[in-house]
Amino acid sequence: FLFVSAVEVKIEVVIPEKERSKEEMSPNGKASPLIYKVNGTARHYHLEEHPIASNPYHNPKDVVEASVCHVKDLENGQMREVDLGCGKALLIKESGEFHAVGHKCPHYGAPLVKGVLSKGRIRCPWHGACFNISTGDIEDFPGLDSLPRFQVKIEKEKVYIRASKQALQTQRRTKMMAKCISLSNYNLSSTNVLIIGAGAAGLVCAETLRQEGFSDRIVMCTMDRHLPYDRPKLSKSMDSHPEQITLRPKEFFRTYDIEVLTEMHVAAVDIKNKTAVFKDGFKMEYNKLLIATGNTPKALSCKGKEVENVFNIRTPEDANRVVKLATSKNVVIVGASFLGMEVAAYLAERAHSVSLVELEEVPFKKFFGERVGRAVMKV
Incomplete structure (x- = not known):
């Protein structure tokens, strides 16, 4: 048997406080420069430095x-x-x-x-x-x-x-964004904004800062080996490769100067001195910090949880491994909410059998009630 533990993951997006002063109009009708404070010192960011939105109708x-x-x-x-x-x-x-x-x-x-x-x-x-x-x-x-x-x-x-x-x-449009114009003012061990975690919440924060004209250094760090990817897809398309589910391509991060440090584990944060300490001893100073690490799968507490065929799904490698090992085997999924049901649906045609174990009497009872849960059981 192959055991898969499913868990609901909830991420709360918290965007760092904007340090932009109000935009004022000069007598000639043009917008004045935006003013930011970087590590306590004021600097100017001119609107003409902001990438100009392309006119969608310039080509007849x-x-x-x-x-x-x-x-x-x-x-x-x-x-x-x-x-x-x-x-x-x-x-x-x-x-x-x-x-x-x-x-x-x-x-x-x-x-x-x-x-x-x-x-x-x-x-x-x-x-x-x-x-x-x-x-x-x-x-x-x-x-x-x-x-x-x-x-x-x-x-x-x-x-x-x-x-x-x-x-x-x-059928999509990416908002106009600023770029970093002050990388030369920083050494490798300091940044204006440090984002711990490179999931959807962390990326939304970085993009929102750029969209609002923030033009200083932004660094994201993650224990993952990949650029930010769409983690919810791991239960919907379990044999996807990381590059197939990335939220943004490599070129996007280069274009808008959003740095991503992969396979970097933050071991401690010194709030008083505004310093993040990494597991390998590297330290990075920051001006603003966002912790957006998301959640981790809940491990089984029962006997046998340590055996080789028990898995949690957190990374693309986890999902790929489960699909490979589940083919033509008997699979037991612990948890019958959204993620558990999605994994079950995906493995139904690949595994020999799929069984779900749930504390509640029916799936989705907490979200949709018993009536809907019983209808799902008949599918």
Whole structure:
């Protein structure tokens, strides 16, 4: 028998306090430089140093415009997927105004037309990511990218959408970000922001800082040997390789100067002296610290937990090993909530048999109640 222990993992995103002063307008109407404090000293970051957002309509060959409906086809509070010939968009009418954005959630590709529209925002029907319908910006997670936003115009009571063909294909938009412009001011053992943990929470923090114009050094460190990856996919696609589930490619981290130290174990943090001490003795000074290490699988406490065929799933290597060893074998999964059920579903066609062990009478009882749990048991 192969035993797999499943555990629910919850991550709370905590973003370091922003040190940006309020943006003021100069007499000529241009925005003044943003001012940051780095280790107690003020420095300036000019907006012209920020990467300029590319105009999605600068290439006429990449633009498509089409009439998608009559103005009376949609009532307030309604949404509709519309086809522009080379891709689809989500047309929304709220408070008498039309908006057009990408029709798929950038997180896992859920159809947003089945989501919930309320007060200028649409919420994904699968995992609850929330997007602003006016800007397409992501305002609540999970997910990293925003929706592309398309131009809408009304002519002779017909609704037209003008969109980038590329945006219609990708169905996602990464927000404009700053880069680090002060690496030369730091040695290897000091950083402005240190993030311990390189999961979704840590990466969201790093990206949000860059999106808000933060231009000093950011270092993420992790005990994993990989760049930040989508850990929830380990139970959904257990034979995936790390590069297939990374949250961002290598080039992204290079482009936006987000440093990731892999296989680095923080053994202690000296809060008074603002220093992180690593297991190998290396020390790193920081100005701001975020601890986003997530959770660890709960180990079995019963007799036999030390034997070779008992596994927890935490890394891609763990998941790959379980799939390999489970093929044509009898598998027992301890825990029948989301992760346990996902692992069971994935192994059902590979293992000889799959059994789930759960304290509750039915799966998902704490989340959905006994009635839903019993329905799941019949599947």
